[in-house]
Amino acid sequence: MTDTLGTPGDSGEPGKLGKPGSAGDAGTPRGTSGGNPGEARGAGAPVLSLRGVSKRYGAVQALSDVDLDVHPGEVVALVGDNGAGKSTLIKVIAGVGPPDGGRITWEGRQVAIPRPHEAQSLGIATVYQDLALCDNLDVVANLFLGRELRRGLLLDEVGMEKQATELLTTLSVKIPSVRIPVASLSGGQRQTVAISRSLLGEPKVVMLDEPTAALGVEQTAQVLDLIERLRERGLGVILISHNMDDVLAVADRIAVLRLGRNNGVFDVRTVTREELLAAITGATDNAVSRRQARKSGEQGGGGQDGGEQGGGEQSGGAQDRGEQL
Ligand SMILES: Nc1ncnc2c1ncn2[C@@H]1O[C@H](COP(=O)(O)OP(=O)(O)OP(=O)(O)O)[C@@H](O)[C@H]1O
């Protein structure tokens, strides 16, 4: 149980990625995710595959026909504008909001994930933005919250502390002491504790919802380092982020959602910020789709969230650091 991360998988080298999707290919916005599932970084078959996933909330079609592949030893960033469907997709995978349609395949086997319990049993861990840490408890207690080790009737404090220290050391997480309350940790340290905690269940896929939001540069670097360590251990990581710097720094592939649909899967080594922003905002397809929509009398740029207008403003709006999308 001390080997909480399981057997390290093949982390692969940064040279094995599949071809990038094309943001300009508005007619077939699915990029590579609908193509050859075995072609991406984490060599071999994906650990998790989604095909044609859809999810509706009342009148809102939050997800339409979405595909996603995650390989062992691969960081897949999930990006998109507000309301694009990122959290909805995470909830589908986490068993919090099962899909209305589509297929989920886990290690080659079709599965249903109707509740969080099934996600956990499969080996899917989720770190939500609020982290759900108990401020007044120390790091050890937080790591083992709900799965405390016991010796007879008593808590095995020594055992938990030992495992906690081993885990954090393995992950090179820097914390002054595992016996200080989480309240006294920095935001970055708290985030690393929350991520470390998710690893105690020995997951194969970890989903992180905005793990670097509201963190400073140094703390962000700490979290990104940790994400790289998860990849080295063969985990598949799904990273939701609005920060392009973080995404470009740590992801292997970037899956763009737009208005609840796939809008390209990009190889981080070859994609440009402009391409990415264009895929996110829809700038590239607008010239075509708006015209078509006008002609057919439909709304072109609208969507369930009111939509961002594409156009040159966003695509030319790259900042020197970390544009928040
Ligand atoms: N529980 C819900 N009930 C009704 N509509 C919902 C619900 N959850 C999400 N939606 C709608 O589904 C769409 C996708 O929302 P989602 O939260 O997945 O977007 P997101 O990409 O995570 O956005 P953000 O970047 O703002 O977090 C939005 O239009 C949203 O209003």
Ligand SMILES: [Mg+2]
């Ligand atoms: Mg969200």
